[in-house]
Amino acid sequence: MELTETHTLPVPQARAWEALNDTAILKVCIPGCDSIDADGENAYSVAMTAAVGPVKARFKGRMELTNIDAPHTYTIVFEGQGGAAGFSKGSATVNLEPGDEADTTKLSYSANAQVGGKLAQIGSRLVDGAARKIAAEFFKRFSAQLQGGQEPQDVPADDENGGEVQEKGKKSWTAWISKS
Numbered sequence: 001m002e003l004t005e006t007h008t009l010p011v012p013q014a015r016a017w018e019a020l021n022d023t024a025i026l027k028v029c030i031p032g033c034d035s036i037d038a039d040g041e042n043a044y045s046v047a048m049t050a051a052v053g054p055v056k057a058r059f060k061g062r063m064e065l066t067n068i069d070a071p072h073t074y075t076i077v078f079e080g081q082g083g084a085a086g087f088s089k090g091s092a093t094v095n096l097e098p099g100d101e102a103d104t105t106k107l108s109y110s111a112n113a114q115v116g117g118k119l120a121q122i123g124s125r126l127v128d129g130a131a132r133k134i135a136a137e138f139f140k141r142f143s144a145q146l147q148g149g150q151e152p153q154d155v156p157a158d159d160e161n162g163g164e165v166q167e168k169g170k171k172s173w174t175a176w177i178s179k180s
Contacts, residue, residue, distance in 0.1 A: 034049065
Protein backbone atom coordinates (compact mmCIF):
# COMPACT_ATOMS: atom_id res chain seq x y z
CA MET A 1 0.00 0.00 0.00
CA GLU A 2 1.26 3.46 -0.88
CA LEU A 3 -0.23 6.72 0.35
CA THR A 4 1.01 10.19 -0.63
CA GLU A 5 -0.70 13.41 0.43
CA THR A 6 -0.08 17.10 1.09
CA HIS A 7 -1.80 19.23 3.75
CA THR A 8 -1.56 22.90 4.66
CA LEU A 9 -1.25 23.43 8.40
CA PRO A 10 -2.40 26.73 10.00
CA VAL A 11 0.86 27.35 11.90
CA PRO A 12 4.49 28.25 11.16
CA GLN A 13 6.91 25.41 10.34
CA ALA A 14 8.62 25.39 13.76
CA ARG A 15 5.27 24.98 15.56
CA ALA A 16 4.18 22.22 13.17
CA TRP A 17 7.46 20.36 13.81
CA GLU A 18 7.04 20.75 17.57
CA ALA A 19 3.48 19.38 17.44
CA LEU A 20 4.49 16.41 15.24
CA ASN A 21 6.99 15.44 17.93
CA ASP A 22 4.65 15.91 20.91
CA THR A 23 3.32 12.50 21.98
CA ALA A 24 0.41 14.04 23.93
CA ILE A 25 -0.84 15.81 20.79
CA LEU A 26 -0.30 12.74 18.61
CA LYS A 27 -2.18 10.49 21.05
CA VAL A 28 -5.23 12.76 20.84
CA CYS A 29 -5.02 13.07 17.04
CA ILE A 30 -4.41 9.45 15.95
CA PRO A 31 -7.79 7.68 15.68
CA GLY A 32 -7.96 4.68 18.01
CA CYS A 33 -4.64 5.46 19.73
CA ASP A 34 -4.47 4.10 23.27
CA SER A 35 -0.87 5.06 24.09
CA ILE A 36 2.42 6.40 22.76
CA ASP A 37 5.36 5.95 25.11
CA ALA A 38 9.06 6.70 24.68
CA ASP A 39 11.03 3.51 23.98
CA GLY A 40 14.61 4.70 23.48
CA GLU A 41 16.07 7.63 21.59
CA ASN A 42 13.64 8.75 18.87
CA ALA A 43 11.65 5.53 19.33
CA TYR A 44 8.16 4.92 20.69
CA SER A 45 5.93 2.01 21.59
CA VAL A 46 2.38 2.46 20.33
CA ALA A 47 -0.92 0.73 21.11
CA MET A 48 -4.01 1.41 19.05
CA THR A 49 -7.26 -0.12 17.87
CA ALA A 50 -8.05 -0.06 14.18
CA ALA A 51 -10.89 -1.38 12.04
CA VAL A 52 -10.36 -2.35 8.43
CA GLY A 53 -13.55 -3.63 6.86
CA PRO A 54 -14.77 -6.56 8.98
CA VAL A 55 -11.45 -6.88 10.87
CA LYS A 56 -11.02 -4.89 14.07
CA ALA A 57 -8.01 -5.43 16.28
CA ARG A 58 -5.77 -3.90 18.89
CA PHE A 59 -2.30 -3.36 17.50
CA LYS A 60 0.86 -3.05 19.53
CA GLY A 61 3.97 -1.89 17.81
CA ARG A 62 6.95 0.35 17.62
CA MET A 63 7.89 3.37 15.58
CA GLU A 64 11.28 4.97 15.19
CA LEU A 65 12.21 8.35 13.75
CA THR A 66 15.20 8.26 11.39
CA ASN A 67 16.85 10.64 8.90
CA ILE A 68 15.91 13.57 11.16
CA ASP A 69 16.57 17.05 9.75
CA ALA A 70 14.67 19.36 12.13
CA PRO A 71 12.40 21.19 11.33
CA HIS A 72 12.26 19.97 7.74
CA THR A 73 11.97 16.19 7.45
CA TYR A 74 12.13 12.78 9.06
CA THR A 75 11.27 9.20 8.27
CA ILE A 76 9.01 7.13 10.50
CA VAL A 77 9.74 3.39 10.43
CA PHE A 78 6.94 1.36 12.01
CA GLU A 79 5.83 -2.18 12.70
CA GLY A 80 2.81 -3.53 14.54
CA GLN A 81 1.20 -6.82 15.52
CA GLY A 82 -2.55 -7.27 15.75
CA GLY A 83 -2.71 -10.89 16.87
CA ALA A 84 -4.96 -12.97 14.64
CA ALA A 85 -5.81 -9.89 12.57
CA GLY A 86 -2.28 -9.78 11.22
CA PHE A 87 0.58 -7.34 11.10
CA SER A 88 1.69 -4.15 9.43
CA LYS A 89 5.11 -2.67 8.76
CA GLY A 90 6.46 0.13 6.67
CA SER A 91 7.77 3.65 6.63
CA ALA A 92 6.63 7.19 5.96
CA THR A 93 8.72 10.18 4.94
CA VAL A 94 7.36 13.48 6.28
CA ASN A 95 8.44 16.84 4.82
CA LEU A 96 7.65 20.32 6.14
CA GLU A 97 8.20 23.57 4.27
CA PRO A 98 6.81 27.09 4.59
CA GLY A 99 3.32 27.39 3.15
CA ASP A 100 2.14 29.74 0.42
CA GLU A 101 0.50 32.04 2.98
CA ALA A 102 2.18 33.65 6.00
CA ASP A 103 2.31 31.48 9.13
CA THR A 104 1.30 28.28 7.34
CA THR A 105 3.23 25.08 6.70
CA LYS A 106 2.97 22.65 3.83
CA LEU A 107 3.24 19.09 5.13
CA SER A 108 3.71 16.34 2.58
CA TYR A 109 4.20 12.67 3.26
CA SER A 110 4.70 9.46 1.41
CA ALA A 111 3.94 6.22 3.23
CA ASN A 112 4.59 2.67 2.12
CA ALA A 113 3.19 -0.20 4.18
CA GLN A 114 2.80 -3.95 4.00
CA VAL A 115 0.11 -5.92 5.78
CA GLY A 116 -0.24 -9.62 6.43
CA GLY A 117 -2.66 -12.07 8.01
CA LYS A 118 -6.41 -11.41 7.87
CA LEU A 119 -5.71 -7.81 6.88
CA ALA A 120 -4.04 -8.95 3.66
CA GLN A 121 -6.89 -11.37 2.96
CA ILE A 122 -9.61 -8.72 2.96
CA GLY A 123 -8.08 -6.95 -0.01
CA SER A 124 -5.96 -3.93 -0.74
CA ARG A 125 -8.94 -1.76 -1.68
CA LEU A 126 -10.40 -1.95 1.84
CA VAL A 127 -6.97 -1.54 3.46
CA ASP A 128 -6.19 1.52 1.30
CA GLY A 129 -9.61 3.03 2.01
CA ALA A 130 -9.25 2.55 5.76
CA ALA A 131 -5.72 4.04 5.71
CA ARG A 132 -6.98 7.12 3.82
CA LYS A 133 -9.87 7.52 6.26
CA ILE A 134 -7.55 7.29 9.29
CA ALA A 135 -5.15 9.80 7.71
CA ALA A 136 -7.99 12.23 6.95
CA GLU A 137 -9.28 12.01 10.52
CA PHE A 138 -5.73 12.50 11.89
CA PHE A 139 -5.22 15.71 9.90
CA LYS A 140 -8.66 17.01 10.87
CA ARG A 141 -7.85 16.49 14.56
CA PHE A 142 -4.25 17.71 14.16
CA SER A 143 -5.37 20.99 12.54
CA ALA A 144 -7.93 21.50 15.33
CA GLN A 145 -5.19 20.98 17.94
CA LEU A 146 -2.90 23.45 16.20
CA GLN A 147 -5.62 26.10 15.92
CA GLY A 148 -6.70 26.12 19.52
CA GLY A 149 -5.80 22.95 21.33
CA GLN A 150 -9.43 21.85 21.31
CA GLU A 151 -9.63 18.20 22.14
CA PRO A 152 -11.70 16.38 19.52
CA GLN A 153 -14.13 13.73 20.60
CA ASP A 154 -12.51 10.31 20.76
CA VAL A 155 -14.82 8.70 18.22
CA PRO A 156 -13.24 6.10 15.93
CA ALA A 157 -13.87 6.38 12.22
CA ASP A 158 -16.46 3.91 10.98
CA ASP A 159 -15.24 0.94 9.00
CA GLU A 160 -15.02 0.87 5.21
CA ASN A 161 -18.18 -1.24 4.92
CA GLY A 162 -20.28 1.52 6.48
CA GLY A 163 -20.55 -0.20 9.85
CA GLU A 164 -21.80 1.81 12.76
CA VAL A 165 -19.44 3.38 15.26
CA GLN A 166 -19.73 2.02 18.78
CA GLU A 167 -20.45 4.60 21.46
CA LYS A 168 -17.92 4.80 24.28
CA GLY A 169 -18.86 2.43 27.06
CA LYS A 170 -20.89 0.10 24.84
CA LYS A 171 -19.32 -3.24 24.13
CA SER A 172 -19.46 -5.18 20.91
CA TRP A 173 -18.20 -8.63 20.06
CA THR A 174 -15.41 -7.13 17.92
CA ALA A 175 -14.23 -5.01 20.85
CA TRP A 176 -14.24 -8.07 23.09
CA ILE A 177 -12.26 -10.13 20.55
CA SER A 178 -9.73 -7.34 19.98
CA LYS A 179 -8.80 -7.32 23.68
CA SER A 180 -7.76 -10.96 23.67
